Amino acid sequence: MKEDLMEIICCPLDxxxxxxxxxxxxxxxxxxxxxxxxxxxxxxPIEDGIPNLLPPDMRDEAPA
Amino acid sequence: MGEEPSDAADAGGDGDRPSLADQRGVExxxxxxxxxxLLARTAxxxxxxxxxxxxxxxxxxxxxxxxxxAGARAVGVDVSPLACREAAGNGVPVVRGDLVEPFRADAFxxxxxxxxxxxxxxxxxxxxxxxxxLSGGEDGRRLVDPFLETVERVLAPGGEALVLVSSLTDPxxxxxxxxxxxxxxxxxxxxKHPYEVLVVLRFSAE
Numbered sequence: 327m328k329e330d331l332m333e334i335i336c337c338p339l340d341x342x343x344x345x346x347x348x349x350x351x352x353x354x355x356x357x358x359x360x361x362x363x364x365x366x367x368x369x370x371p372i373e374d375g376i377p378n379l380l381p382p383d384m385r386d387e388a389p390a
Numbered sequence: 391m392g393e394e395p396s397d398a399a400d401a402g403g404d405g406d407r408p409s410l411a412d413q414r415g416v417e418x419x420x421x422x423x424x425x426x427x428l429l430a431r432t433a434x435x436x437x438x439x440x441x442x443x444x445x446x447x448x449x450x451x452x453x454x455x456x457x458x459x460a461g462a463r464a465v466g467v468d469v470s471p472l473a474c475r476e477a478a479g480n481g482v483p484v485v486r487g488d489l490v491e492p493f494r495a496d497a498f499x500x501x502x503x504x505x506x507x508x509x510x511x512x513x514x515x516x517x518x519x520x521x522x523x524l525s526g527g528e529d530g531r532r533l534v535d536p537f538l539e540t541v542e543r544v545l546a547p548g549g550e551a552l553v554l555v556s557s558l559t560d561p562x563x564x565x566x567x568x569x570x571x572x573x574x575x576x577x578x579x580x581x582k583h584p585y586e587v588l589v590v591l592r593f594s595a596e
Binding site: 327328331333334335336337338341374375376377378379380381384 | 442465469471474475478483484485486487488491492493494495497498
């Protein structure tokens with residue numbers, strides 16, 4: 327993801343702002359890291375450049 | 391029993407359409423078809439350069455990519471990790487998420503949604519990502535209803551949502567449901583196909 331995506335995303339649970347913690351960055355693209363809600367502290371992973379903002383109870387729900 | 395073209399057979403209760411299994415083929419991410427194309431064309435006429443737009447259930451990223459070509463800042467969201475990967479591979483900024491939940495209030499000038507809309511009896515559901523991409527549940531509105539309940543929050547003032555529905559999904563029922571949730575609606579495009587009429591409905595705050 328690009329950093330400017332932060333302007334339009336929020337915590338899916340309480341709609342508060344997210345803090346971006348970058349683990350790996352490549353040429354302006356954030357490849358891995360975490361998004362942390364500034365209100366409820368829920369943590370959302372960024373994997374392979376894609377932020378996973380599913381609520382935790384849907385995160386592991388994977389059709390076979 | 392007379393001979394009928396096989397594609398008109400209706401033994402399985404799916405209506406006059408090929409079964410979901412036939413449609414899904416071997417793919418696990420929904421690939422753009424007539425419905426995506428009608429939604430993309432309709433949305434493209436309505437977006438301006440610099441508009442921020444969201445493509446809900448982006449799948450391969452097709453609608454978002456078409457809107458980006460028109461100069462919009464287009465973002466996709468999908469619940470499927472496979473779809474997210476494919477959309478990202480097609481150059482679409484994408485978020486894995488549930489409908490409009492992970493987006494800020496007033497963020498979008500236009501939200502486009504091509505939902506899974508095929509009415510599907512429970513015993514015919516497939517528990518995989520392609521089933522999720524095609525099946526609208528028993529009434530075809532499994533994801534349309536929650537979308538209509540939540541989309542207004544993310545629309546900028548004057549913003550609009552465009553939803554592709556089928557005659558199989560009862561567009562009038564969809565509009566009545568939207569009205570109950572404070573959304574005005576109008577029909578902005580339609581196209582006749584062999585098994586259904588595809589309709590694009592526009593929703594905005596009342």
